[in-house]
Amino acid sequence: MKNATFVLILSLMAFSLIQISPASAETTEQRDARMQWWRQARFGMFVHWGLYSGLAGTWKDKPVGTRGGMEWIQQRVRVDTWEYAHEAVPRFRPEEGFADAWAKLARQAGCQYVVFTTKHHDGFCLFKSQYTTYDAHELVGRDLCKEIVDAVRDEGLKVGFYHSVIDWHHPQYDYFKADQLPHPLKGQPSPNGPRHHDIYLDYLHHQARELFSNYGPVDIIWWDYSKKGNDGPFWRADALMAMARSLQPAIISNNRLYHIPNIEKGDSVGRLKTWKPEQGDFTTPEQTIPSTGVPGVDWEVCMTMNTTWGYSEHDHAWKSNETLIRNLIDIVSKGGNYLLNIGPKGDGSITQESIDSMNAIGRWMKVNGEAIYGTTASPFEKPAWGRYTKKPGKIYAHVFEWPQNGVLQVPAGDMQIKRAYLLADPDKKALETAKKTDGLIIRLPEKAPDDIASVIVLEHQR
Ligand code: GLC
Numbered sequence: 359m360k361n362a363t364f365v366l367i368l369s370l371m372a373f374s375l376i377q378i379s380p381a382s383a384e385t386t387e388q389r390d391a392r393m394q395w396w397r398q399a400r401f402g403m404f405v406h407w408g409l410y411s412g413l414a415g416t417w418k419d420k421p422v423g424t425r426g427g428m429e430w431i432q433q434r435v436r437v438d439t440w441e442y443a444h445e446a447v448p449r450f451r452p453e454e455g456f457a458d459a460w461a462k463l464a465r466q467a468g469c470q471y472v473v474f475t476t477k478h479h480d481g482f483c484l485f486k487s488q489y490t491t492y493d494a495h496e497l498v499g500r501d502l503c504k505e506i507v508d509a510v511r512d513e514g515l516k517v518g519f520y521h522s523v524i525d526w527h528h529p530q531y532d533y534f535k536a537d538q539l540p541h542p543l544k545g546q547p548s549p550n551g552p553r554h555h556d557i558y559l560d561y562l563h564h565q566a567r568e569l570f571s572n573y574g575p576v577d578i579i580w581w582d583y584s585k586k587g588n589d590g591p592f593w594r595a596d597a598l599m600a601m602a603r604s605l606q607p608a609i610i611s612n613n614r615l616y617h618i619p620n621i622e623k624g625d626s627v628g629r630l631k632t633w634k635p636e637q638g639d640f641t642t643p644e645q646t647i648p649s650t651g652v653p654g655v656d657w658e659v660c661m662t663m664n665t666t667w668g669y670s671e672h673d674h675a676w677k678s679n680e681t682l683i684r685n686l687i688d689i690v691s692k693g694g695n696y697l698l699n700i701g702p703k704g705d706g707s708i709t710q711e712s713i714d715s716m717n718a719i720g721r722w723m724k725v726n727g728e729a730i731y732g733t734t735a736s737p738f739e740k741p742a743w744g745r746y747t748k749k750p751g752k753i754y755a756h757v758f759e760w761p762q763n764g765v766l767q768v769p770a771g772d773m774q775i776k777r778a779y780l781l782a783d784p785d786k787k788a789l790e791t792a793k794k795t796d797g798l799i800i801r802l803p804e805k806a807p808d809d810i811a812s813v814i815v816l817e818h819q820r
Pocket of ligand 1: 582667
Protein backbone atom coordinates (compact mmCIF):
# COMPACT_ATOMS: atom_id res chain seq x y z
CA MET A 359 0.00 0.00 0.00
CA LYS A 360 2.78 2.33 1.02
CA ASN A 361 4.64 1.43 -2.14
CA ALA A 362 1.66 2.04 -4.34
CA THR A 363 1.17 5.50 -2.82
CA PHE A 364 4.82 6.24 -3.34
CA VAL A 365 4.67 5.20 -7.00
CA LEU A 366 1.50 7.24 -7.45
CA ILE A 367 3.12 10.33 -5.96
CA LEU A 368 6.22 9.83 -8.09
CA SER A 369 4.25 9.50 -11.29
CA LEU A 370 2.10 12.49 -10.38
CA MET A 371 5.26 14.48 -9.83
CA ALA A 372 6.70 13.35 -13.16
CA PHE A 373 3.42 14.15 -14.88
CA SER A 374 3.22 17.63 -13.41
CA LEU A 375 6.83 18.28 -14.40
CA ILE A 376 6.04 17.36 -17.98
CA GLN A 377 2.91 19.51 -17.83
CA ILE A 378 4.54 22.57 -16.37
CA SER A 379 7.87 22.57 -18.05
CA PRO A 380 8.11 20.40 -21.11
CA ALA A 381 11.33 22.18 -22.11
CA SER A 382 13.10 20.78 -19.08
CA ALA A 383 12.40 17.28 -20.42
CA GLU A 384 14.68 18.10 -23.33
CA THR A 385 18.13 16.51 -23.29
CA THR A 386 21.20 18.69 -23.79
CA GLU A 387 21.64 17.17 -27.25
CA GLN A 388 18.05 18.02 -28.19
CA ARG A 389 18.45 21.54 -26.92
CA ASP A 390 21.74 22.00 -28.79
CA ALA A 391 20.08 20.78 -31.98
CA ARG A 392 17.20 23.23 -31.49
CA MET A 393 19.59 26.12 -30.79
CA GLN A 394 22.02 25.28 -33.55
CA TRP A 395 20.86 27.66 -36.30
CA TRP A 396 20.57 30.54 -33.81
CA ARG A 397 24.07 29.99 -32.47
CA GLN A 398 25.45 29.90 -36.00
CA ALA A 399 23.49 32.93 -37.18
CA ARG A 400 25.17 35.54 -34.96
CA PHE A 401 23.42 38.49 -36.59
CA GLY A 402 19.74 39.44 -36.78
CA MET A 403 17.64 42.49 -37.58
CA PHE A 404 15.17 43.87 -35.03
CA VAL A 405 12.25 45.97 -36.25
CA HIS A 406 10.16 48.29 -34.08
CA TRP A 407 7.15 49.40 -36.05
CA GLY A 408 3.63 50.30 -35.01
CA LEU A 409 1.29 53.27 -34.54
CA TYR A 410 4.06 55.25 -32.82
CA SER A 411 6.11 55.12 -36.04
CA GLY A 412 3.80 57.57 -37.80
CA LEU A 413 4.00 60.01 -34.90
CA ALA A 414 7.77 60.02 -35.40
CA GLY A 415 8.58 61.42 -31.96
CA THR A 416 6.25 64.42 -32.44
CA TRP A 417 3.07 65.01 -30.44
CA LYS A 418 0.63 67.64 -31.67
CA ASP A 419 3.38 69.47 -33.57
CA LYS A 420 5.86 69.43 -30.72
CA PRO A 421 8.96 67.24 -30.53
CA VAL A 422 8.74 64.94 -27.51
CA GLY A 423 12.50 64.61 -27.25
CA THR A 424 15.61 63.96 -29.23
CA ARG A 425 16.76 60.88 -27.31
CA GLY A 426 15.25 57.65 -26.03
CA GLY A 427 12.56 55.22 -27.12
CA MET A 428 9.80 56.97 -29.06
CA GLU A 429 7.82 53.72 -29.22
CA TRP A 430 6.95 54.87 -25.68
CA ILE A 431 5.49 58.15 -26.92
CA GLN A 432 2.01 57.41 -25.54
CA GLN A 433 3.52 56.99 -22.12
CA ARG A 434 5.73 60.05 -22.53
CA VAL A 435 2.73 62.31 -23.28
CA ARG A 436 0.48 60.44 -20.84
CA VAL A 437 -2.65 60.07 -22.92
CA ASP A 438 -5.23 57.31 -23.13
CA THR A 439 -5.65 55.06 -26.15
CA TRP A 440 -8.45 57.17 -27.65
CA GLU A 441 -6.35 60.29 -27.84
CA TYR A 442 -3.24 58.39 -28.90
CA ALA A 443 -5.00 56.45 -31.65
CA HIS A 444 -6.79 59.60 -32.85
CA GLU A 445 -3.41 61.18 -33.59
CA ALA A 446 -1.52 58.07 -34.61
CA VAL A 447 -3.87 56.05 -36.81
CA PRO A 448 -4.09 58.61 -39.67
CA ARG A 449 -0.29 58.75 -39.74
CA PHE A 450 0.16 54.98 -39.98
CA ARG A 451 -0.09 54.34 -43.72
CA PRO A 452 1.91 51.27 -44.76
CA GLU A 453 2.86 51.33 -48.45
CA GLU A 454 2.44 48.15 -50.48
CA GLY A 455 5.60 46.05 -50.52
CA PHE A 456 7.23 47.71 -47.49
CA ALA A 457 8.03 44.32 -45.96
CA ASP A 458 9.90 43.13 -49.04
CA ALA A 459 12.25 46.09 -48.68
CA TRP A 460 12.89 45.25 -45.00
CA ALA A 461 13.59 41.61 -45.72
CA LYS A 462 15.90 42.41 -48.66
CA LEU A 463 17.82 44.89 -46.56
CA ALA A 464 18.23 42.32 -43.79
CA ARG A 465 19.46 39.64 -46.14
CA GLN A 466 21.86 41.95 -47.94
CA ALA A 467 23.26 43.10 -44.60
CA GLY A 468 24.02 39.49 -43.76
CA CYS A 469 21.32 39.06 -41.11
CA GLN A 470 20.07 35.50 -40.69
CA TYR A 471 16.84 36.37 -38.89
CA VAL A 472 14.35 39.19 -38.40
CA VAL A 473 12.49 39.84 -35.14
CA PHE A 474 9.64 42.36 -35.39
CA THR A 475 7.03 43.84 -33.07
CA THR A 476 3.76 41.94 -33.43
CA LYS A 477 2.47 44.16 -30.58
CA HIS A 478 4.36 46.77 -28.58
CA HIS A 479 3.41 48.29 -25.21
CA ASP A 480 0.75 50.53 -26.83
CA GLY A 481 -1.22 47.33 -27.50
CA PHE A 482 -1.74 47.86 -31.24
CA CYS A 483 -1.47 44.52 -33.09
CA LEU A 484 0.14 44.13 -36.50
CA PHE A 485 -1.52 40.71 -36.69
CA LYS A 486 -5.16 39.92 -37.34
CA SER A 487 -6.78 39.09 -34.03
CA GLN A 488 -10.29 37.93 -33.30
CA TYR A 489 -9.93 39.26 -29.75
CA THR A 490 -9.56 42.96 -30.52
CA THR A 491 -10.42 45.62 -33.05
CA TYR A 492 -7.17 47.43 -32.22
CA ASP A 493 -5.32 45.59 -34.95
CA ALA A 494 -3.99 46.21 -38.44
CA HIS A 495 -6.81 44.23 -40.01
CA GLU A 496 -9.39 46.61 -38.54
CA LEU A 497 -7.46 49.87 -38.90
CA VAL A 498 -5.66 49.45 -42.23
CA GLY A 499 -7.48 46.44 -43.71
CA ARG A 500 -4.37 44.25 -43.90
CA ASP A 501 -2.65 41.53 -41.89
CA LEU A 502 0.73 43.25 -41.67
CA CYS A 503 2.16 40.42 -39.63
CA LYS A 504 1.50 38.01 -42.48
CA GLU A 505 3.02 40.40 -45.01
CA ILE A 506 6.20 40.62 -42.93
CA VAL A 507 6.41 36.86 -42.27
CA ASP A 508 5.96 36.10 -45.99
CA ALA A 509 8.59 38.65 -47.04
CA VAL A 510 11.14 37.43 -44.49
CA ARG A 511 10.57 33.80 -45.48
CA ASP A 512 10.91 34.69 -49.17
CA GLU A 513 14.41 35.99 -48.45
CA GLY A 514 15.26 32.70 -46.75
CA LEU A 515 15.53 34.23 -43.27
CA LYS A 516 14.21 33.00 -39.93
CA VAL A 517 11.24 34.78 -38.36
CA GLY A 518 10.95 36.10 -34.82
CA PHE A 519 7.95 37.62 -33.05
CA TYR A 520 8.53 40.36 -30.48
CA HIS A 521 5.44 40.43 -28.27
CA SER A 522 4.80 42.86 -25.44
CA VAL A 523 3.07 41.47 -22.37
CA ILE A 524 2.61 45.04 -21.18
CA ASP A 525 -0.51 46.44 -22.87
CA TRP A 526 -1.53 50.07 -22.42
CA HIS A 527 -4.71 49.80 -24.46
CA HIS A 528 -6.46 46.87 -22.76
CA PRO A 529 -9.23 48.09 -20.42
CA GLN A 530 -8.52 45.23 -17.99
CA TYR A 531 -4.72 45.51 -17.96
CA ASP A 532 -4.33 46.32 -14.30
CA TYR A 533 -1.70 49.02 -14.09
CA PHE A 534 -2.16 49.23 -10.32
CA LYS A 535 -1.04 45.63 -9.98
CA ALA A 536 1.60 46.05 -12.70
CA ASP A 537 3.17 48.78 -10.59
CA GLN A 538 6.77 47.97 -11.59
CA LEU A 539 5.98 48.55 -15.24
CA PRO A 540 5.23 51.69 -17.25
CA HIS A 541 1.70 52.86 -18.09
CA PRO A 542 0.47 56.19 -19.50
CA LEU A 543 -2.26 56.45 -16.85
CA LYS A 544 0.00 55.67 -13.92
CA GLY A 545 -0.95 57.74 -10.86
CA GLN A 546 -4.46 58.34 -12.18
CA PRO A 547 -7.58 56.41 -11.16
CA SER A 548 -8.73 53.87 -13.69
CA PRO A 549 -11.32 55.56 -15.96
CA ASN A 550 -13.33 52.34 -16.24
CA GLY A 551 -13.38 51.33 -12.58
CA PRO A 552 -11.67 48.30 -11.02
CA ARG A 553 -9.65 46.22 -13.48
CA HIS A 554 -9.52 42.43 -13.68
CA HIS A 555 -6.03 41.32 -14.48
CA ASP A 556 -7.17 37.74 -15.23
CA ILE A 557 -9.32 38.97 -18.08
CA TYR A 558 -6.30 40.65 -19.59
CA LEU A 559 -4.26 37.47 -19.11
CA ASP A 560 -6.86 35.44 -20.98
CA TYR A 561 -6.58 37.96 -23.81
CA LEU A 562 -2.76 37.74 -23.77
CA HIS A 563 -2.87 33.95 -23.91
CA HIS A 564 -5.52 33.87 -26.64
CA GLN A 565 -3.46 36.19 -28.78
CA ALA A 566 -0.29 34.21 -28.19
CA ARG A 567 -2.19 31.16 -29.45
CA GLU A 568 -3.17 33.09 -32.58
CA LEU A 569 0.45 34.05 -33.20
CA PHE A 570 1.70 30.50 -32.72
CA SER A 571 -1.10 29.00 -34.84
CA ASN A 572 -1.74 31.32 -37.78
CA TYR A 573 1.63 32.16 -39.35
CA GLY A 574 3.38 28.84 -39.97
CA PRO A 575 6.65 28.14 -38.18
CA VAL A 576 7.76 30.82 -35.73
CA ASP A 577 11.48 30.54 -35.08
CA ILE A 578 11.80 32.97 -32.17
CA ILE A 579 9.46 34.41 -29.56
CA TRP A 580 10.85 37.59 -28.04
CA TRP A 581 8.70 38.48 -25.01
CA ASP A 582 8.92 41.97 -23.50
CA TYR A 583 9.08 42.46 -20.43
CA SER A 584 9.00 41.74 -16.69
CA LYS A 585 10.23 43.30 -13.49
CA LYS A 586 10.50 41.74 -10.07
CA GLY A 587 6.94 41.37 -8.72
CA ASN A 588 5.47 41.63 -12.20
CA ASP A 589 6.99 38.54 -13.75
CA GLY A 590 6.47 34.81 -14.19
CA PRO A 591 3.22 34.02 -12.35
CA PHE A 592 1.98 37.55 -13.03
CA TRP A 593 1.67 36.59 -16.75
CA ARG A 594 0.94 32.87 -16.13
CA ALA A 595 4.26 32.60 -17.87
CA ASP A 596 4.80 28.86 -17.44
CA ALA A 597 1.61 28.21 -19.37
CA LEU A 598 2.61 30.70 -22.08
CA MET A 599 5.98 29.00 -22.47
CA ALA A 600 4.38 25.55 -22.54
CA MET A 601 1.91 26.74 -25.19
CA ALA A 602 4.73 28.13 -27.32
CA ARG A 603 6.62 24.85 -27.10
CA SER A 604 3.62 22.67 -27.82
CA LEU A 605 2.44 24.68 -30.86
CA GLN A 606 5.95 25.48 -32.13
CA PRO A 607 8.26 22.70 -30.89
CA ALA A 608 11.39 24.22 -32.46
CA ILE A 609 10.79 27.75 -31.18
CA ILE A 610 13.58 29.63 -29.41
CA SER A 611 12.47 31.95 -26.64
CA ASN A 612 14.07 34.84 -24.79
CA ASN A 613 13.70 34.93 -21.00
CA ARG A 614 11.90 38.25 -20.51
CA LEU A 615 8.70 36.69 -19.14
CA TYR A 616 10.64 36.17 -15.92
CA HIS A 617 12.58 38.54 -13.76
CA ILE A 618 16.13 38.22 -14.94
CA PRO A 619 19.05 39.99 -13.30
CA ASN A 620 20.16 42.83 -15.46
CA ILE A 621 23.73 42.90 -16.58
CA GLU A 622 23.44 46.52 -17.63
CA LYS A 623 22.34 47.46 -14.11
CA GLY A 624 25.50 45.96 -12.64
CA ASP A 625 24.22 42.49 -11.75
CA SER A 626 26.99 39.94 -12.01
CA VAL A 627 27.32 37.44 -14.81
CA GLY A 628 26.88 34.76 -12.13
CA ARG A 629 23.46 36.14 -11.18
CA LEU A 630 22.51 36.53 -14.80
CA LYS A 631 22.83 32.79 -15.23
CA THR A 632 20.26 31.93 -12.57
CA TRP A 633 17.27 31.37 -14.79
CA LYS A 634 16.08 27.85 -15.61
CA PRO A 635 16.12 26.52 -19.19
CA GLU A 636 12.34 26.26 -19.28
CA GLN A 637 12.15 30.01 -18.60
CA GLY A 638 13.83 30.82 -21.89
CA ASP A 639 16.71 29.94 -24.13
CA PHE A 640 18.67 33.15 -24.19
CA THR A 641 19.17 36.34 -22.26
CA THR A 642 19.05 39.83 -23.73
CA PRO A 643 21.51 42.53 -22.63
CA GLU A 644 19.98 45.74 -23.95
CA GLN A 645 21.99 48.61 -25.46
CA THR A 646 25.16 47.29 -23.90
CA ILE A 647 27.83 44.67 -24.58
CA PRO A 648 28.79 42.65 -21.49
CA SER A 649 32.52 43.20 -21.10
CA THR A 650 33.43 39.52 -20.94
CA GLY A 651 30.30 38.07 -22.51
CA VAL A 652 28.01 35.74 -20.58
CA PRO A 653 29.93 32.47 -20.61
CA GLY A 654 27.89 29.30 -20.31
CA VAL A 655 24.58 30.68 -21.56
CA ASP A 656 23.14 31.88 -24.85
CA TRP A 657 22.83 35.65 -25.12
CA GLU A 658 21.92 38.29 -27.64
CA VAL A 659 22.62 42.00 -27.44
CA CYS A 660 19.80 44.14 -28.81
CA MET A 661 20.77 47.63 -29.86
CA THR A 662 19.48 50.69 -31.65
CA MET A 663 21.29 52.48 -34.50
CA ASN A 664 20.50 55.86 -32.96
CA THR A 665 18.91 56.01 -29.48
CA THR A 666 15.29 55.07 -30.21
CA TRP A 667 13.67 51.76 -31.14
CA GLY A 668 10.59 53.28 -32.78
CA TYR A 669 11.11 55.94 -35.49
CA SER A 670 11.78 59.51 -34.41
CA GLU A 671 12.43 62.37 -36.78
CA HIS A 672 14.34 64.15 -34.01
CA ASP A 673 16.95 61.55 -33.16
CA HIS A 674 20.09 62.10 -35.23
CA ALA A 675 22.52 60.34 -32.91
CA TRP A 676 23.39 57.68 -35.46
CA LYS A 677 26.16 55.24 -34.67
CA SER A 678 28.91 55.17 -37.27
CA ASN A 679 29.44 52.17 -39.54
CA GLU A 680 32.68 51.65 -37.70
CA THR A 681 30.86 51.35 -34.36
CA LEU A 682 28.20 49.04 -35.77
CA ILE A 683 30.62 46.67 -37.48
CA ARG A 684 33.02 46.62 -34.55
CA ASN A 685 30.11 46.01 -32.16
CA LEU A 686 29.12 42.97 -34.19
CA ILE A 687 32.68 41.64 -34.05
CA ASP A 688 33.04 42.47 -30.36
CA ILE A 689 29.81 40.62 -29.48
CA VAL A 690 30.64 37.58 -31.58
CA SER A 691 34.16 37.47 -30.12
CA LYS A 692 32.50 37.07 -26.71
CA GLY A 693 30.10 34.38 -27.89
CA GLY A 694 26.90 36.40 -28.36
CA ASN A 695 24.46 37.37 -31.11
CA TYR A 696 23.77 40.92 -32.31
CA LEU A 697 20.16 42.00 -32.89
CA LEU A 698 20.39 45.38 -34.57
CA ASN A 699 17.29 47.53 -34.72
CA ILE A 700 15.68 49.56 -37.46
CA GLY A 701 12.66 51.80 -36.82
CA PRO A 702 10.76 52.26 -40.10
CA LYS A 703 8.48 55.28 -40.63
CA GLY A 704 4.67 55.20 -40.60
CA ASP A 705 4.59 54.26 -44.29
CA GLY A 706 6.94 51.33 -43.65
CA SER A 707 9.91 52.96 -45.38
CA ILE A 708 13.32 52.77 -43.77
CA THR A 709 15.41 55.83 -42.97
CA GLN A 710 18.31 56.44 -45.32
CA GLU A 711 20.80 56.34 -42.43
CA SER A 712 19.71 52.81 -41.52
CA ILE A 713 19.76 51.67 -45.14
CA ASP A 714 23.27 53.04 -45.62
CA SER A 715 24.56 51.39 -42.44
CA MET A 716 22.95 48.05 -43.16
CA ASN A 717 24.48 48.14 -46.64
CA ALA A 718 27.90 48.95 -45.21
CA ILE A 719 27.62 46.00 -42.82
CA GLY A 720 26.52 43.87 -45.79
CA ARG A 721 29.59 44.84 -47.82
CA TRP A 722 31.82 43.94 -44.89
CA MET A 723 29.99 40.65 -44.29
CA LYS A 724 30.27 39.64 -47.94
CA VAL A 725 34.04 39.60 -47.56
CA ASN A 726 34.34 38.63 -43.91
CA GLY A 727 31.16 36.71 -43.02
CA GLU A 728 33.18 33.51 -42.65
CA ALA A 729 34.78 35.05 -39.56
CA ILE A 730 31.32 35.71 -38.01
CA TYR A 731 28.85 32.93 -38.89
CA GLY A 732 29.26 29.76 -36.89
CA THR A 733 32.16 31.14 -34.91
CA THR A 734 32.51 31.07 -31.13
CA ALA A 735 34.14 33.16 -28.44
CA SER A 736 37.78 34.14 -28.63
CA PRO A 737 40.28 31.64 -27.22
CA PHE A 738 42.59 34.51 -26.20
CA GLU A 739 42.43 37.68 -24.09
CA LYS A 740 41.10 40.72 -25.96
CA PRO A 741 44.09 42.25 -27.81
CA ALA A 742 44.62 46.03 -27.96
CA TRP A 743 44.40 46.00 -31.77
CA GLY A 744 41.05 44.22 -32.22
CA ARG A 745 39.26 40.93 -31.50
CA TYR A 746 39.40 37.19 -32.20
CA THR A 747 36.72 34.71 -33.21
CA LYS A 748 37.23 31.01 -33.83
CA LYS A 749 36.00 27.88 -35.56
CA PRO A 750 37.40 24.37 -35.45
CA GLY A 751 40.83 24.58 -37.10
CA LYS A 752 40.70 28.35 -37.58
CA ILE A 753 41.27 31.51 -35.61
CA TYR A 754 40.18 34.83 -37.05
CA ALA A 755 42.06 37.94 -36.02
CA HIS A 756 39.89 41.01 -36.63
CA VAL A 757 42.32 43.89 -36.82
CA PHE A 758 40.80 47.30 -35.94
CA GLU A 759 44.14 49.14 -35.54
CA TRP A 760 46.46 48.15 -38.36
CA PRO A 761 49.99 47.99 -36.92
CA GLN A 762 52.24 50.75 -38.21
CA ASN A 763 55.32 48.52 -38.09
CA GLY A 764 53.57 45.90 -40.22
CA VAL A 765 53.83 43.24 -37.55
CA LEU A 766 50.96 41.58 -35.70
CA GLN A 767 51.59 39.57 -32.59
CA VAL A 768 49.29 36.66 -31.68
CA PRO A 769 49.61 34.59 -28.49
CA ALA A 770 49.33 31.29 -30.36
CA GLY A 771 50.37 29.23 -27.31
CA ASP A 772 51.30 25.72 -28.36
CA MET A 773 49.03 25.89 -31.37
CA GLN A 774 50.59 24.65 -34.62
CA ILE A 775 49.79 27.36 -37.17
CA LYS A 776 49.73 25.96 -40.69
CA ARG A 777 49.04 29.16 -42.62
CA ALA A 778 47.99 32.77 -42.18
CA TYR A 779 46.22 34.81 -44.86
CA LEU A 780 43.97 37.81 -45.31
CA LEU A 781 40.29 36.92 -45.67
CA ALA A 782 39.96 39.79 -48.16
CA ASP A 783 42.62 38.24 -50.40
CA PRO A 784 40.93 36.15 -53.10
CA ASP A 785 44.17 34.17 -53.60
CA LYS A 786 44.59 33.46 -49.88
CA LYS A 787 48.29 34.19 -50.33
CA ALA A 788 50.20 33.01 -47.26
CA LEU A 789 51.52 35.77 -45.02
CA GLU A 790 54.99 35.44 -43.59
CA THR A 791 54.93 34.18 -40.02
CA ALA A 792 57.56 33.52 -37.37
CA LYS A 793 57.28 31.68 -34.08
CA LYS A 794 58.47 33.60 -31.04
CA THR A 795 58.57 32.45 -27.43
CA ASP A 796 55.63 34.69 -26.53
CA GLY A 797 53.55 33.82 -29.57
CA LEU A 798 53.40 34.19 -33.29
CA ILE A 799 54.52 37.12 -35.43
CA ILE A 800 52.65 37.81 -38.64
CA ARG A 801 54.00 40.17 -41.27
CA LEU A 802 51.24 42.28 -42.77
CA PRO A 803 51.03 44.29 -45.96
CA GLU A 804 51.46 48.03 -45.48
CA LYS A 805 47.84 48.93 -46.06
CA ALA A 806 44.84 47.46 -44.28
CA PRO A 807 42.33 45.93 -46.72
CA ASP A 808 39.52 47.44 -44.64
CA ASP A 809 39.67 50.61 -42.53
CA ILE A 810 37.11 49.29 -40.05
CA ALA A 811 38.23 45.69 -39.54
CA SER A 812 40.52 43.46 -41.60
CA VAL A 813 40.44 39.76 -40.89
CA ILE A 814 43.47 37.49 -40.82
CA VAL A 815 42.78 33.77 -40.88
CA LEU A 816 45.08 31.51 -38.90
CA GLU A 817 44.70 27.89 -39.92
CA HIS A 818 45.98 25.56 -37.30
CA GLN A 819 46.45 21.88 -36.60
CA ARG A 820 43.55 20.56 -34.56
C1 GLC B 1 12.56 47.71 -23.66
C2 GLC B 1 11.58 48.76 -24.07
C3 GLC B 1 11.12 48.63 -25.44
C4 GLC B 1 11.98 47.97 -26.44
C5 GLC B 1 12.78 46.85 -25.87
C6 GLC B 1 13.83 46.31 -26.80
O1 GLC B 1 12.10 46.77 -22.87
O2 GLC B 1 10.48 48.86 -23.21
O3 GLC B 1 10.58 49.81 -25.90
O4 GLC B 1 11.13 47.39 -27.30
O5 GLC B 1 13.31 47.14 -24.67
O6 GLC B 1 14.75 45.54 -26.16
